[in-house]
């Protein structure tokens with residue numbers, strides 16, 4: 352999808368033509384009164400709105416030739432509303448089903464077939480501008496060019512195979528805490544597995560980024576105080592990303608919740624910066640404690656990236672894990688098959704958190720892929736922008752002008768029968784194992800693609816594999832009686848990351 356920022360002069364020009372008679376009517380021949388001033392303001396605003404709408408629908412608009420729902424062309428308010436509902440990914444998918452592989456959405460276009468050139472060669476779009484807080488240092492996700500490459504080097508070091516090995520202990524500690532937390536629950540017949548997985552995931556990312564700080568698994572008060580704020584911010588950020596001009600103003604509104612969250616992050620970062628721990632967590636790499644860079648990164652940058660790690664790494668992995676369990680519980684035959692694989696690799700007395708056999712666990716990896724395919728935790732992805740000042744680009748055979756933002760949404764792509772057949776909407780892990788069912792794996796982009804793809808993808812996979820083996824080997828899960836499983840996927844809301852509804856299960860010890 353491309354978000355187009357049309358030349359404002361076109362609106363201004365048209366508004367001027369419509370406004371001129373009003374000017375003469377009210378100020379040329381009559382003495383201004385309050386009524387006449389208000390009327391001319393109304394006239395001006397209406398003319399401006401009408402001119403914008405006419406322009407966006409007219410052949411004068413540079414994206415006139417790109418198909419898409421007519422109403423979407425009119426205003427970003429539609430995009431804002433779609434983000435608000437959390438069903439943006441469904442609307443976009445439906446538009447593709449109707450209009451084909453390239454669609455003009457709120458102001459634009461999408462190109463599943465040509466994703467590589469777009470995600471690899473284009474810089475991030477204006478969408479990311481509103482994620483920059485002028486009062487705080489920039490984090491990796493909003494950096495561009497050399498600044499991005501330099502910062503990404505630190506991240507890549509933090510996500511190397513060697514570093515991931517170091518993190519196993521941190522995952523194991525929180526995984527075992529999750530087991531205890533489940534075992535201590537008063538009612539094992541109604542357990543919200545999605546919530547528990549989220550607490551695990553946030554606590555773990557807090558450990559990684561700031562050497563601890565979150566304790567949602569253990570602390571009920573934190574769950575009620577911090578958790579709702581985190582969730583609300585995800586929703587708010589996804590909404591105001593559509594209106595970058597409003598983001599700066601919205602930031603000026605005092606919000607006690609936002610300040611509480613910011614102080615919480617700052618306190619944790621301060622504590623970690625003063626700690627003498629020898630743990631090689633993510634902070635260790637982002638702070639370049641091994642002194643591999645010519646210059647040590649500024650503390651502010653590390654704090655910004657630490658906060659990004661929590662935002663980017665916790666909700667995404669939690670959604671992926673919740674979806675994986677949802678699909679396994681919806682398909683008892685696959686649940687059994689995976690449990691047998693887990694039992695075969697981790698017989699009684701062995702450690703299900705040992706990662707050495709993960710690579711051989713074909714069915715586990717197939718189930719993880721299939722869950723990421725059907726419920727990609729970043730369903731619409733962030734846009735890339737046809738560079739301003741360029742000659743524009745040819746995408747999917749259509750000319751796309753400079754400044755246009757282009758989305759390549761995994762959710763639409765992953766359900767496309769051209770890439771995933773048979774039955775693209777069904778959970779069929781075998782498609783990742785059986786060569787006869789092999790999908791077009793290049794169309795599988797849950798972690799995006801190109802230089803700004805997900806730097807944490809291997810960590811996410813490791814976390815998912817470890818936790819799944821641990822939970823399946825220790826407990827037996829079933830949907831709770833009365834739980835409306837069919838309705839759960841509609842509670843996955845696309846707010847850039849995905850928020851999720853309760854996944855109510857009954858648990859018994861094995």
Ligand code: HEM
Pocket residue numbers: 491492493503659660661663664665667668671727728729732733734797798799802803804805806807808810811
């Ligand atoms: C299943 C879990 C995950 C999924 C599906 C996922 C997906 C993604 C996607 C699609 C992007 C690109 C977003 C964009 O283009 O704006 C991204 C970026 C990113 N992810 Fe992940 N992610 C996951 C887990 C993690 C984890 C565990 C971390 C660890 C901290 C992480 C850190 C990041 C960072 C820092 C970026 C920005 C990269 C850059 O701009 O260079 N992610 N992720």
